[in-house]
Amino acid sequence: MDEHNRVSCSLVMGKARVTPSKPFTIPRLELTAAVTSVRVSNFLAKELQYEDISHTYWTDSMVTLGYITNEARRFHIFVANRVQLIRDFTSPEQWRHIATKDNPADIASRGVSAKELNQSTLWWKGPTFLSTAATLIPETNHVDFQPDDPEVKKVTVLVTKVKPGSHAAILTRLEYFSSWHKAKRAIAVCLRFKKKLVNRSVKLPKVCEDLKSLKEVIKISYIPVDVDEMRRAEQEIIKLTQQQAFAKELQILHNTEFSSTTTGGDSRKKHSLKKTSNLFRLDPYLDESEILRVGGRIKRANLPRDITHPVLLPKKMSQV
Incomplete structure (x- = not known):
């Protein structure tokens, strides 16, 4: 662009790649073409040695633009490596979308005769809109792509839940x-x-x-x-065995101990075992280790606690 805002476009270098023999999807080929564009741009910047030059990249693939401007999703290795290379040398704001009919790169990829190539204004001068002032070129905003895109890594969220009866x-x-x-x-x-x-x-x-x-x-x-x-x-x-066999009784006794501590008095009348409970006649209590033991007057005897206040166990466990 000169001092009169006149723009002149001309071909400096063109490069095309042969499609690999290994089958590739169209989005992957389009992304590879974008990588080639970045490499050519870096090569020209190094050889021409112009100062204060801004670079703008054009692609007719909306999927490629979606990959480049993506900030949230993760891709598989092929796409992730090439997107990272593009982002290392360019920014998403430098990329624009161009209609397929205005894309001169299609001439190289689809092929034309020598006569048609010599007379092609699109190939030598580029699309006509490039001859307008740079301020008229629209910026490309974030381009989203389909969530079921095969190149997007599927995110799996696992939720672990502990069941109340895990001690069993x-x-x-x-x-x-x-x-x-x-x-x-x-x-x-x-x-x-x-x-x-x-x-x-x-x-x-x-x-x-x-x-x-x-x-x-x-x-x-x-x-x-x-x-x-x-x-x-x-x-x-x-304790695990008692939690499985005497869950209700333990809960009542825990409430009893808590109420006695907070109120400073005996709350057994408020939180007593039901008479239908198998442990009602044994006057059970919780020791300092929160183990359920047999109570009663025998505690006055001068004998070890394991004898005077044996641990309460279910019938199957007591036979072991």
Whole structure:
């Protein structure tokens, strides 16, 4: 453009690529053509050495414009790599849409005779609208594409929900152990590993994404369990068993303890077990570990608590 706002257009360089023998979709071929345009532009800018030149890129593919101007969706590797290359050297504001009938690149891709090429104004001078003032060239806004585009990566959202009765699954797994001692030892190791994770004393490696890797971490950090850990494991199994067998009774006793603490008095009259409950005559209570035990006057006897106040267990569990 000169001082009189007159624009002159002329062909400097043209380049066409042969379609690969491997089948490609039309959108991928159009995107490859856009990459070629960027490379040619960089080559000319380096060789001509003009200063303060603005570059504008034209394509007749709305899908390609959608890929380039996209800011939200993720693509598969082929499209993602080429879009990244285009965005490294250009900005989306530099890209414009051109109608297919005004696109001189189609002459190279579709082929014409030498006579027709020599007389083609579109090939040598470009489309007529380029001869107008640059201010009249419309800008291309964000171009969206179909959400079911095959090049867009499908986003999968997984929701994990813990069921209220999840402790039953743990108890079922304990049935696979051949002895009570082995079951307690397994729970003791899990409790130790849980404590280390809570305290962040174990750093999981990046490869720890499956159960096998998790087992390897447990194996590496394993030290034989001691008596205290076995005792806590036994208490944990008992608590899980009671939560499954005496859920209603535990809830009532929890409410009783909470009300007694907050009101400073005895609330057993307000939150007492129903007479239809199997535990009503045993006068159950929760100890400091929240384990359900048998109550009654025998607590005055000078005997260990495990004898005076045995742990309440269902019939099947008490036979073990």
